[in-house]
Amino acid sequence: MIDAAVELVVAADPEAAAEAARLELVEAARTGGHIALAGGSTPRLAYELAARERPDWSSVELWWGDERCVSLDDPRSNFHMVQESLLGRIEVQPAAVHRIRGELGGAAAAERYDAELGGVRLGFVLLGLGADGHTASLFPGDAALGERVRLAVAVARSDVERVTLTLPALNAAATILFLAVGADKAEAAERAFSPSADPATPASLVRAAGGRTVVVLDEAAAARLR
Numbered sequence: 087m088i089d090a091a092v093e094l095v096v097a098a099d100p101e102a103a104a105e106a107a108r109l110e111l112v113e114a115a116r117t118g119g120h121i122a123l124a125g126g127s128t129p130r131l132a133y134e135l136a137a138r139e140r141p142d143w144s145s146v147e148l149w150w151g152d153e154r155c156v157s158l159d160d161p162r163s164n165f166h167m168v169q170e171s172l173l174g175r176i177e178v179q180p181a182a183v184h185r186i187r188g189e190l191g192g193a194a195a196a197e198r199y200d201a202e203l204g205g206v207r208l209g210f211v212l213l214g215l216g217a218d219g220h221t222a223s224l225f226p227g228d229a230a231l232g233e234r235v236r237l238a239v240a241v242a243r244s245d246v247e248r249v250t251l252t253l254p255a256l257n258a259a260a261t262i263l264f265l266a267v268g269a270d271k272a273e274a275a276e277r278a279f280s281p282s283a284d285p286a287t288p289a290s291l292v293r294a295a296g297g298r299t300v301v302v303l304d305e306a307a308a309a310r311l312r
């Protein structure tokens with residue numbers, strides 16, 4: 087069963103899903119305000135399409151949902167991915183680019199990002215979905231899921247430390263857009279977008295409390311939701 091709080095869009099294939107996300111992104115850029123972007127591989131095409139359609143991002147302040155504590159030019163850097171797929175392709179840069187300074191280490195980067203986010207309400211947040219149900223860097227059962235005050239925290243991981251927006255930061259957004267494709271996401275999508283909120287599936291805890299939660303999946307990722 088699908089959570090009634092979610093607007094589900096099922097696209098025929100990953101390219102069509104990227105097109106659907108592109109429409110929302112371009113509209114968000116046109117509206118302006120605070121936009122947070124996801125890392126991972128899935129949104130890259132949507133960013134490229136949005137950059138092609140909308141070369142002027144001057145009314146936007148750009149944020150990230152999460153970041154790895156790596157150097158700026160590391161391919162695992164979410165800033166690096168957005169630089170390649172969006173910022174490096176547009177004509178007019180955002181009014182501000184609020185990069186998470188992962189190279190400072192998790193604690194310092196999270197503290198700085200949290201302070202920078204003070205008083206900000208995100209207008210549009212793009213998120214991915216991991217096969218384990220994680221979103222941004224909110225992982226199943228992690229202590230970060232219990233954060234109720236801070237807007238950004240550090241997250242220890244066995245591969246690389248990360249910084250993530252917290253549930254209070256994400257759920258205050260006006261629009262949250264999840265984008266996920268592929269059969270390996272079908273089980274996580276079923277759990278994430280069902281009506282039951284469960285810390286074992288962090289994405290199920292992410293809903294825009296006073297706004298829209300839009301979920302764009304391709305047929306393969308939506309297979310268990312229909």
Ligand code: 6PG
Nearest residue numbers: 125126127128214215216221222
């Ligand atoms: C990241 C994201 C993460 C991602 C999912 C899905 O930087 O990795 O924050 O939450 O969105 O892991 O990643 P894919 O799009 O690569 O499947």
